[in-house]
Amino acid sequence: MTGELDHTMIRVADIDASIDWYETHLDYELKDRHDGDGFIIVYMGPEDMGDAEAMVELTSNKGQEEIEIGDAWGHIAVRVRDLEAAYDELMAGGVDDYRDPESCGGRYAFVKDPDGHEIELVERDHGSPWSLDHTMIRVEDADEALGYWVRKFDYVETRRWEADTFANYFVDPEDAPDEAMSVELTYNxxxxxxTEADGWGHLCIRLDDLHDDWEQLMIREAEDYRDPESCDDMYAFTKDQDGHEIELIVRDPDAESLFPF
Structure with missing residues (x-):
């Protein structure tokens, strides 16, 4: 079971304002939209994104005017070709100055979207410009977190950064293409x-067979959170050791809609 990451879901208060922000500043386009009973879901990503690249899912719930981020959720990171030029472009476009490249040692930078979700800028020579490079979540036990992704999903540790007070571990499916999104596990x-809050939604993994892979996850003692049957056999959810939700789907590339319903 080596499914690649399909998308990262975050919640937003004003869906139209968020769509406009991602279109204006990250050159994203609307890939699909579902207006449900009391909620709206949209998928967004670069116009010419590759098949292995991940989307961002924005979810807005009716009547929810404020989003609480919490500290269990970290950030998404997007790829740029020139860090300084990309940050200057965002500043010129009216994005608030949060953490500029100089304050980050010239290695990366951060901005925030309208709801306060942090977006890291990382310089990469692969993947579509502004495509998702990784999603960072915080974990309370590095050994358990690494073991979870290795045992449950056959992921491998591809790189790490160990400082005096914290460490970052990146995990990916084995032999994943460079343009696929990684998971960054941050351990202090x-x-x-x-604290989990409502601003952070979930990670989503594409699988080959929802039911067979779900059964394999149960054998591997993953949490039985929302099984396929409870989700009308369209998707399923499990949780990691820290309670981060992980959606499981089968993506049909020939379907008219990105949504399974």
């Missing part, structure tokens, strides 16, 4: 705990 050494 001081034993802190984290």
């Amino acid at each position: 050494y001081d034993g802190r705990t984290y």
Whole structure:
């Protein structure tokens, strides 16, 4: 079971304002939209994104005017060709100055979207410009977190950064293409705990067979959170050791809609 990451879902208060922000500043386009009973879901990504690249899913719930981010959720990172030029372009476009390249040692930078979700800029020579490079989540036990992704999903650790007080571990499916999105697991050494909030939604993994892979996850003792039957056999959800939700879907490339319903 080596499914690649399909999308990262975050919640937003004003769906139209968020769509406009991602279209204006990241050159994203609307890939699909579903207006449900009391909620709206949209998929967005670069216009010419590759098949292995991940989308961002924006979810807006009717009547929810404020989003609480929490600290268990970290950020999404997008790829740019020239870090300084990309940051200057965002500043010229009216994006608030949050963490510029100089304050980050010239290695990366950060901005925030309208709801306060952090977006890291990383310089890459692969993948579509502004495509999702990785999603960062915080974990309370690095050994458990790495073991979870290795045992449950056959992911491998592809790189790491260890500092004096924290470490970042990146995990991917084995032999994943460079343009696929990674998961960044951030572990702080001081034993802190984290708070889940409604701003952070989930990671989503594309599978070959929803039911067979779900059964394999159950054998591997993944959490039985929302099985395929409870989701009308369209998708399923499990959780990692820290409670981060992970959606499981089968994506039909020939379907008219990106949504399974």
